[in-house]
Amino acid sequence: MPDGADPEDEPTGRKKLPLWVELPILLAVALVISFLVQSFVARVYVIPSESMEATLHGCPGCTGDRVVVDRVVYAFGDPEPGEVVVFARPATWNHSEHSADRSENTVVRWLQDVGSVFGLATSTEDDVVKRVVAVGGQTVRCCDGQNRVVVDDRPLDEPYLHWEGIPRQEEFPVVSVPQGMLFVMGDNRNNSGDSRTQGGGGANGLVPVDDVIGKARAVILPPSRWRGVGDHDPQALSAPAWQQGIPLGVGLAAAWPALWLGRRLREVVAR
Template sequence: MPSNAAEDEPNRPEDGKDPEAPSPAASPDSESDGRPSPDGDGTARPASAKQKKQRSFWKELPILIVVALVLAFLIQQFVARVYMIPSGSMEQTLHGCPGCTPDRILVDKVTYRFSDPEPGDVVVFRGPEAWVEDDPPSESSSNPIAGFFQNVGSAFGLAPPDERDFVKRIIATGGQTVECCDDENRVVVDGKPLDEPYIYWQGGEEKQREFGPVTVPDDAVWVMGDNRNNSSDSRYQGGGGERGAVPVDNIIGKARLIVLPPSRWDVVSDHNPQASADASAMSAPAWQAGLPLAAGALAAWPTLFVSRKAGAGVRRLVTRRFRRER
């Protein structure tokens, strides 16, 4: 009797598969719940691939940190930088008394690429040779390790700036003649008394030391501290006179904002002491007066943006790594 073809015919592999091969569901290397592996092809991923995936966290993290540091360095070199006020010479505009929490200020490095320093600007500058020639060597200059941490800390406003960096207010610019004082104890520039509402009289003695007249050299500025009787500035540095003036090329930038501590948040005043009452009455509208604040905020934004992005990236990498390990 002819046999039943359907019963006698050997089992044919479907789609070219070996009938003796275990099914994917029975494979010991496959996922226990029948779901495809992360590769999506139903096969188990080798253990080495998983280890490689996990190791990628440690490869990406240093790269992310380096990129964030490089961006922060570039921003602080060319756009804006945070400085810590190390002394009380600019009280009460800027807070820096010993034993207290000093102000951190945002210094705009872009402004003076397009404009000249003006009277009233609070500036950070490198001390000219006449200011630092008699200074003893600092710890950071004799100890490379201390110098490295000093530079890193000062770059992010966590440590005082280099001892050769100063912060003062511009009183007169190149070609002007400055002296002190008139009958009302006011500094005089080109024969006109200054309007200085920012002066702080530490100790209560409202009397300034007499000096001058001094003609400020071209391409230089005459600077003084707001804490008028407790500031080593152009009146004293280099023996006073023309040697006390600061070259414009030494100016690092203009102080815009007090960024820390939060209780001190404010715009740094750049009141022009040479402006007469008539000029003040014809001052720019309020929206223009807010431009320095807007410029400072824009300068601060890249630093904040980079730090937040770096933090978010690190959190994503950590979260991804723990999910893989689970």
């Protein structure tokens, strides 16, 4: 350092950007990262209807749930029975009653488009959320003597069902699900347009696996509804009580010989 030079006059590296320049840059980077994450990894969706009550809220007059949808999981496998999935409305399905929610104003529509990417507005795409009931190769019919949907001659176990009024679901014709297709239903069973009725039902009501966007993982808004979205497999019926007791009975039966053998070994060692 030259004699008489002030240390504070030495260069300290690149000049720091002013705050008014730095903040917009940080905001732009954050938005780009968020957009990439929502486009390829996970996305927030607004639930616009009550067809998935009470698993997902979307009832008229209430705050629709915001759910995180995993967009990666189905890159490694197909949807399974019981999973709640978001998918693009198939061409065979009826026109969405929520399309009228989109504004005619260009500026407002653009704001809605941006908001939908971050879960602040209803999705600009005509996307639907339902629960997978049957997959390719299975046959679905309704119903058995207890009014349960039957898949491959086995009644479903559906603890997530929500009833408005009489707790009895409407009959529908037998449907054979081809490979690469899904049979989906709403948890609000008597207030859901799904594979039973869309496009007249039958083959037109099925959903191509390729149209599935992702799997609903959790409700993140409103805070009072924070929770995971269950994917109870309705085709995995619980065993009868006497069968559930078999493992305990086997354990008890095996415990006595093991205890006796342990005592005999201790006696041998002691001698």
